[in-house]
Amino acid sequence: MTHKLALIGFGTVGQSLVEILREKGEELRRKEGMEAEVVAVSDLLKGSLYHPEGLNIDRLLQAAGEGDLNRYPEVPGLVRGWDSRRTIRECNADTVVEVSYTDVRTGQPAIDHCRTAFETGKNVVMTNKGPVALAYRELSELARRHRVGWNFEGTVMSGTPALHMARTSLAGNEISEIRGIFNGTTNYILTQMEEGWTFDEALAEAQSRGIAEADPTSDIEGYDVLYKVMILAQVVMETPLDRKEVVREGIRGITAEDIRQAREEGKCWKLLGRIRREGDGVTASVQPLRLSLTDPLAGVGGTMNAITYDCDLAGPITLVGAGAGRKETGFALLADLIQRVQERP
Known part of the structure; x- marks a missing residue:
């Protein structure tokens, strides 16, 4: 039919x-x-x-x-x-x-x-x-x-089937935390800053390549990731969140000096969306964080996205793929x- x-x-x-x-x-x-x-x-x-x-x-x-x-x-x-x-x-x-x-x-x-x-x-x-x-x-x-x-x-x-994986392939697990890189624009900018570019230079390059919008506010201030965090909290964690309950901070304040200091400590900056189960509820945030280079999310560069589910049975599971296109x-x-x-x- x-x-x-x-x-x-x-x-x-x-x-x-x-x-x-x-x-x-x-x-x-x-x-x-x-x-x-x-x-x-x-x-x-x-x-x-x-x-x-x-x-x-x-x-x-x-x-x-x-x-x-x-x-x-x-x-x-x-x-x-x-x-x-x-x-x-x-x-x-x-x-x-x-x-x-x-x-x-x-x-x-x-x-x-x-x-x-x-x-x-x-x-x-x-x-x-x-x-x-x-x-x-x-x-x-x-x-x-x-x-x-x-x-x-x-x-x-x-x-990239982030929701499908959680609801089918990981069925039977209790997921205690979700962390992810959910915005390719900000990930591209931070990756370029690791190569020595300033924030403004990296943003201009992203705009010239069509990776960033003419008005990049939704991306660089974390609003795009905010809504994705709310979706994951409701669909995967089964806990509704109001926008005001999610701590949100973008990447505009990250400087070349921040990048240098993180590198000296064996770390790198990523804009992460996080949802963590705490008691009967969850806490959620969108923030730039320094990750150890041994973290699977640290190696995700350019415009790629990634998500890590912390599961009680399967352990941490990370999925990497295109987040747009x-x-x-x-x-x-x-x-x-x-x-x-x-x-x-």
Whole structure:
């Protein structure tokens, strides 16, 4: 049976997923039993399309590449102009792929997109951090009540399966602490500073290479990692956290002298997100810390991410991989979709 998809947001990540589905369609059918069809796309800037029998992928990507879905050719049965909420409510998709531009401070409009999807019996896969960090308990209960699935692997380490590993491969362990490098921009800057660059030089280079945004505040001040810590606390530690409960400090204050002193002590600086179980609750922080060079996280350089789970049975387990990237994030969505298809009755 064909699994029908509605994409809410059709920027870099959404287009990457569709390209993967086009390139690997036959392999996915043969190996995973997954046959996916895009029936709807709604993007705030590019426009919206819906056809109950499916959209032509090549024409869809061509129109998106030109920045205007209205360039998609007219065919019988095609509907244009629906907003995102109407698209979710009225289309015949099995799963909504939520990759809209979302305000991470409020989780909107993605939280409302999830509510609408669940209430109309549709699964959701997403890469938006806001809804998971800010409304995990409500949305999980809503999905359970309506007997639909909600997957969000890409919210922490993109295509690197940090959440999947904790919930499946490490099942049966009690995880007492999670530590990780969850932001490639700050890790790249600190790695360059180890090579003798100043903070400002490293930041400028990261911006010129597209690693850092023109406004890098979310990365260098630790806000991006803050939300990932909140997700890990809720999903893995099963303990909700408010933003105000997480100690947050960025890397702007790290100097060349700090780097030199750490090196003399056989250590290096990393911006770490940490969640530690204490009694019935947890404590959490986002801070630059000096790590011994023997720590597995110390050797993770450049834009790479990593996470260490301290387990009572398996001991410390460290996973290293890309924490961002067009194809990597598209893969995270694909992995979630495969799970949705395989768990479908």
